[in-house]
Amino acid sequence: MAGLYIHIPFCKSRCIYCGFYSTTHEELKQRYVEAVCKEMESFTPTFSTPKDNRIETIYLGGGTPSQLSAEQLNQLFIYINKVYGLEHAKEITMECNPDDLTEEYVERLVQLPINRISMGVQTFSNERLQFLHRRHTAEQIPVAVERLRKAGINNISIDLMYGFPGESLNDWHYDIQQALALDVEHLSAYCLMIEEGTPLYKQYLKNTEKFTVDEELERQMYNDLIDRLEAAGYEHYEISNFAKPGYRSRHNSSYWNQTPYIGLGAAAHSYNGKDCRRWNIDHIKTYIEGIEKGEQVYEQEPIDDDTRYNDIVMTALRTRDGICLSQLTTAQQSYCMKEAKRFLDDGLLELVAGHLRITRKGLFVSNMIMSELMIVNE
Numbered sequence: 001m002a003g004l005y006i007h008i009p010f011c012k013s014r015c016i017y018c019g020f021y022s023t024t025h026e027e028l029k030q031r032y033v034e035a036v037c038k039e040m041e042s043f044t045p046t047f048s049t050p051k052d053n054r055i056e057t058i059y060l061g062g063g064t065p066s067q068l069s070a071e072q073l074n075q076l077f078i079y080i081n082k083v084y085g086l087e088h089a090k091e092i093t094m095e096c097n098p099d100d101l102t103e104e105y106v107e108r109l110v111q112l113p114i115n116r117i118s119m120g121v122q123t124f125s126n127e128r129l130q131f132l133h134r135r136h137t138a139e140q141i142p143v144a145v146e147r148l149r150k151a152g153i154n155n156i157s158i159d160l161m162y163g164f165p166g167e168s169l170n171d172w173h174y175d176i177q178q179a180l181a182l183d184v185e186h187l188s189a190y191c192l193m194i195e196e197g198t199p200l201y202k203q204y205l206k207n208t209e210k211f212t213v214d215e216e217l218e219r220q221m222y223n224d225l226i227d228r229l230e231a232a233g234y235e236h237y238e239i240s241n242f243a244k245p246g247y248r249s250r251h252n253s254s255y256w257n258q259t260p261y262i263g264l265g266a267a268a269h270s271y272n273g274k275d276c277r278r279w280n281i282d283h284i285k286t287y288i289e290g291i292e293k294g295e296q297v298y299e300q301e302p303i304d305d306d307t308r309y310n311d312i313v314m315t316a317l318r319t320r321d322g323i324c325l326s327q328l329t330t331a332q333q334s335y336c337m338k339e340a341k342r343f344l345d346d347g348l349l350e351l352v353a354g355h356l357r358i359t360r361k362g363l364f365v366s367n368m369i370m371s372e373l374m375i376v377n378e
Contacts, residue, residue: 002055003056003251004057006058006059006268007267009023009265009266010023010067016198026067029072041079054084054085055086057089057092057251057254058080058251059251059252060093064096066105070105084262091250092114094117098119099140102147109153116157117155119145119157120159123138123175124141126138141178142181157249158182161190161191169217172224176225176229186242186243186247190240222364237321238253239318258273260272266284267279268280276303277303306377324354335375336373339372343362343372348365
């Protein structure tokens, strides 16, 4: 089956670290929703097999999808049902900010088909939230979770960050403790990255010493995260993702196991599961005007065997399951195992039941391992 991703690029304000495409042009919301609905009707992907056209997961990401009104969200779901159908959709996720989840808004959300909420918590420190330019406070986080629970949402994911300038190991332990107290079904955790072009990057250039975090401290933070979440019953199923049994993110897993997916909206990406990838223009006004005029608003590229192999290495190796070698051609298997030998010998990779996967020891150098296993065409 396939996944459906809809990018909602609206934000009330921008966080200093975010490299995702977003805009603060709130006056464009309704036109944008209508454009996405029109794109649904015009986009007919050609997937590997007919059954792939059935949508199994839906993900509303951003930006901040909770900046849309309940009426606008309902409009999107009316069209999703009309074009793709909702009868096979087992997981329907919407990203939300904690401060958007008022009692009234939550009551409206649960009247929609949404059955999973992903919240950008990031940290339980008001000081660090202010540093990130997040809108919510630490006190609003448990309130939002409780409102979702009372309304019947039983699949909640939160995002955390670590590696802040000046953050101590004790600070990070406090964030983990607070996250565990929420007893959510899923948790994603990321080291704070300084991406070029973001406001955080500009601050970094002015004072690189302030933003340089000790690598050994980051390693300890990551290891402690794994230990504490696994001890609490969470499965570490992907480098940055942890889930209670039965609550892995179905949608995100589709990106890691080569499941086809449709991407709608500005900057959204699509993959047909075999030989083509496409992506929409990352400019909201150009996207809207192009859709309204019936013009092409995307670019695409063919995927050859080497690119497909590299995609598998880059995505599957992130997961606990690893690379299923039977998915590779004989030549690709031979190349992969030849390049993997030194990592197997060093205990950074392991071969289990036909799957090549990264060990706990190799997690912190996973990017290097993936890079070395890829095919580089001169």
